[in-house]
Structures are given as structure tokens and as C-alpha cells.
Amino acid sequence: MKQIIFVITILAALSGVSPVLASGGPVFIGPIHSEGQETLADCGAFQVVDVFEADLRITRFFNENGIRERDIRHFSGTDTFTNSVTGKSFTRSFHNNVFIDFDESGNRIQNVNTGVGFRLTVPGVGAVFLDIGRVIYDVDFNVIWEAGPHHFLDGEFDGLCTVLA
Numbered sequence: 225m226k227q228i229i230f231v232i233t234i235l236a237a238l239s240g241v242s243p244v245l246a247s248g249g250p251v252f253i254g255p256i257h258s259e260g261q262e263t264l265a266d267c268g269a270f271q272v273v274d275v276f277e278a279d280l281r282i283t284r285f286f287n288e289n290g291i292r293e294r295d296i297r298h299f300s301g302t303d304t305f306t307n308s309v310t311g312k313s314f315t316r317s318f319h320n321n322v323f324i325d326f327d328e329s330g331n332r333i334q335n336v337n338t339g340v341g342f343r344l345t346v347p348g349v350g351a352v353f354l355d356i357g358r359v360i361y362d363v364d365f366n367v368i369w370e371a372g373p374h375h376f377l378d379g380e381f382d383g384l385c386t387v388l389a
Contacts, residue, residue: 254281264305264376267385271308277301291330297322305344305353307388314387316344334368335361342376344384352383 258278265272278301285294298321306313320339327333341355357372370377375384 251284255279265381265384272384272388273306273308275304292326295324303342312388314344318343332363346387349387352387
């Protein structure tokens with residue numbers, strides 16, 4: 225979710241990049257830094273708050289007519305998962321890529337997310353919250369295919385609530 229919000233937030237800022245710049249090859253944008261927090265889960269007695277820092281780098285490709293064909297967006301940063309009542313927290317890194325393909329008119333066709341969206345492994349416990357692998361979204365951000373564990377995407381927060389209790 226944070227990637228989708230982050231992407232939407234920066235789209236307006238990036239819409240002014242001219243295809244003319246792409247005549248000699250891809251256009252490189254960033255890094256663009258973002259920080260924020262959002263509530264990930266309701267664990268009953270407490271909320272899980274994610275305080276994140278993220279950097280975005282974009283490589284934008286155009287066809288010979290200057291029409292954007294693909295963006296490769298590389299996200300990296302940290303998530304700090306925090307119990308809203310006790311303050312107990314874990315900080316972990318993430319890194320993933322989003323491949324956005326466009327049709328010949330420059331309209332987005334689909335997004336393919338790959339890599340680590342969320343990852344929390346706890347010594348002695350193991351993997352408790354993972355959103356890793358590959359997810360393909362259509363133009364309306366409906367999931368059309370997924371591989372790998374996607375606890376966030378599938379709304380599976382039991383492990384995260386347990387280790388933060």
C-alpha cells in the first residue's frame with residue numbers, strides 16, 4: 225500500500241519530465257525521498273503503525289516517437305513496525321521494483337511488483353510478516369496474478385500482531 229500511495233504522490237511531480245529528454249536513451253529520475261507513517265493492522269488491544277523511510281529511483285524508457293513505453297521504479301528503505309500502545313518495535317529494510325508498461329498511446333497497461341515489500345523475521349521465531357515475490361496488477365490495481373507470500377496483500381496480520389504484543 226505504501227508503494228501505491230508513494231507512487232501516486234510523486235506522479236504529479238514527475239509528469240513534467242519531457243519525452244524529448246529520452247531521445248538519447250532512458251531518463252533517470254531520483255532519488256526521491258519520502259517519509260511517513262500509516263496504520264497497517266488492528267490487533268485488538270493495539271494498532272500496528274508502520275513508520276517508513278523510502279527512496280525511489282525511476283528509469284523511464286521511450287519509443288522512437290517519444291512515447292513512454294516503460295518505467296522501472298526501484299524502491300528501497302526501512303519499515304519500523306510499532307505497537308501503538310507499548311512502543312515495542314522492529315525495524316527492517318525493504319527493496320523492490322515496479323515495472324510499469326504503457327501502450328502505444330502512453331496509457332498505463334499494468335504494474336508488475338517484484339521483490340520485498342514488507343519483511344519481518346524475528347530471531348527465535350522466524351518469518352512473521354512477509355510481502356515478497358511478484359504481483360501483477362491491471363490498470364485499476366486489481367491483482368491478476370501473484371507468487372510468493374503476501375501477508376499484507378492478503379490481510380494476514382496474525383504473526384505481526386503476535387510478535388508486537
